[in-house]
Amino acid sequence: xxxxxxxxxxxxxxxxxxxxxxxxxxxxxxxxxxxxxxxxxxxxxxxxxxxxxxxxxxxxxxxxxxxxxxxxxxxxxxxxxxxxxxxxxxxxxxxxxxxxxxxxxxxxxxxxxxxxxxxxxxxxxxxxxxxxxxxxxxxxxxxxxxxxxxxxxxxxxxxxxxxxxxxxxxxxxxxxxxxxxxxxxxxxxxxxxxxxxxxxxxxxxxxxxxxxxxxxxxxxxxxxxxxxxxxxxxxxxxxxxxxxxxxxxxxxxxxxxxxxxxxxxxxxxxxxxxxxxxxxxxxxxxxxxxxxxxxxxxxxxxxxxxxxxxxxxxxxxxxxxxxxxxxxxxxxxxxxxxxxxxxxxxxxxxxxxxxxxxx
Numbered sequence: 528x529x530x531x532x533x534x535x536x537x538x539x540x541x542x543x544x545x546x547x548x549x550x551x552x553x554x555x556x557x558x559x560x561x562x563x564x565x566x567x568x569x570x571x572x573x574x575x576x577x578x579x580x581x582x583x584x585x586x587x588x589x590x591x592x593x594x595x596x597x598x599x600x601x602x603x604x605x606x607x608x609x610x611x612x613x614x615x616x617x618x619x620x621x622x623x624x625x626x627x628x629x630x631x632x633x634x635x636x637x638x639x640x641x642x643x644x645x646x647x648x649x650x651x652x653x654x655x656x657x658x659x660x661x662x663x664x665x666x667x668x669x670x671x672x673x674x675x676x677x678x679x680x681x682x683x684x685x686x687x688x689x690x691x692x693x694x695x696x697x698x699x700x701x702x703x704x705x706x707x708x709x710x711x712x713x714x715x716x717x718x719x720x721x722x723x724x725x726x727x728x729x730x731x732x733x734x735x736x737x738x739x740x741x742x743x744x745x746x747x748x749x750x751x752x753x754x755x756x757x758x759x760x761x762x763x764x765x766x767x768x769x770x771x772x773x774x775x776x777x778x779x780x781x782x783x784x785x786x787x788x789x790x791x792x793x794x795x796x797x798x799x800x801x802x803x804x805x806x807x808x809x810x811x812x813x814x815x816x817x818x819x820x821x822x823x824x825x826x827x828x829x830x831x832x833x834x835x836x837x838x839x840x841x842x843x844x845x846x847x848x849x850x851x852x853x854x855x856x857x858x859x860x861x862x863x864x865x866x867x868x869x870x871x872x873x874x875x876x877x878x879x880x881x882x883x884x885x886x
Contacts, residue, residue, distance in 0.1 A: 531763045538768045549772040553598035555609045557621075561650035565625025566643045568650045569597075574613050584886030585685050586618040586655045588648065592667035593639075594739050594784045597623040599665075599777055602865050603770055608874055615878045617885065618655060622647045632733040632786035636674070636795075637809045639788070644675040648684075661686035661881060665864050666834070667792075668692070670802070673842070676821060678814045686884050688824040688877055690864050693834040694816075695803040695841035696796045724794050729786030732793070739781040746833055747859065778861070805845045816845040823851035824880045826873050828863035852880065 541548045561568040589608070591597045600621060601609040612619050622644070627634060651660060662672035662684055669692025676684045693699050734742075744751050754771070761767040801807040807814045823846055827839035836855060843851050856863050856872040863873055 581616040589621040590664035590668035634785035635787035636791040693838040698837040732789040733786035734784040833860040
């Protein structure tokens with residue numbers, strides 16, 4: 528009993544004053560192969576190979592969403608998608624979008640897709656000495672992967688896996704339904720007033736990481752309460768406290784979302800639902816998902832309240848791919864990607880899908 532009390536006190540002190548001692552994410556070794564301002568590209572070092580282990584020819588590029596740290600792909604020692612794919616024999620790269628601040632409010636969807644994403648893919652191809660690559664994106668990362676492939680009509684993107692990525696924003700919760708009803712009236716008002724939300728400074732739309740965390744946690748307040756209670760019950764368990772602390776850092780210490788990106792998400796994706804209509808355009812050209820012929824694997828969470836199944840399913844309708852599949856897995860928006868069941872569901876299905884399509 529005394530030892531348990533000592534353990535509780537130590538864990539409470541470390542969680543309050545030495546939180547780095549409890550942070551166990553981002554542990555897989557990697558090298559940086561390219562940087563450009565905020566953005567960088569990593570290659571993860573392969574595990575010790577054996578003679579009977581498969582090494583796939585087509586490398587995998589992991590694409591995180593904005594607003595979170597790239598290390599969510601390498602979340603915990605026993606819950607790392609990076610390690611899972613390495614163990615299966617894939618060559619794994621990751622795009623890190625960096626940590627934007629308010630001074631980066633001008634960064635637009637076009638900046639990320641046309642500039643940074645293309646540079647990242649080029650860097651991977653040069654490093655891997657391969658032309659064909661697979662893209663695996665979570666949430667907004669999946670949209671960026673689709674937008675890049677569509678804009679450049681990149682036929683060497685062999686496979687695209689999108690995990691919890693919303694295509695039909697009008698199918699996302701009550702907010703999506705409200706936006707679908709507001710679309711026509713707001714467009715008419717905009718024409719009448721000769722004013723558009725796109726005319727507003729991106730600084731006005733810039734969302735701080737703190738605000739983003741609060742918004743995300745509000746989507747499931749009971750989960751936060753349950754998580755806190757579970758922590759209190761397990762305060763003597765060092766491993767559990769480290770896991771809880773690391774996961775909480777994902778949700779409670781999100782990164783700023785550039786204002787220009789928020790504008791695009793709100794107006795183009797939300798109000799006008801241009802992704803579902805396959806009618807998005809950049810200033811430099813059209814972005815048509817119908818130009819995509821890559822194999823498509825979409826994953827939706829059965830309990831996902833942020834991106835429901837129908838919002839994800841729409842990708843199968845807008846691409847021209849003949850090889851396309853939707854898989855529904857247990858879990859909410861975070862759980863489907865990196866929850867306790869993800870290694871036996873999403874990750875397993877992803878590896879099984881990539882295997883025959885990766886050479």
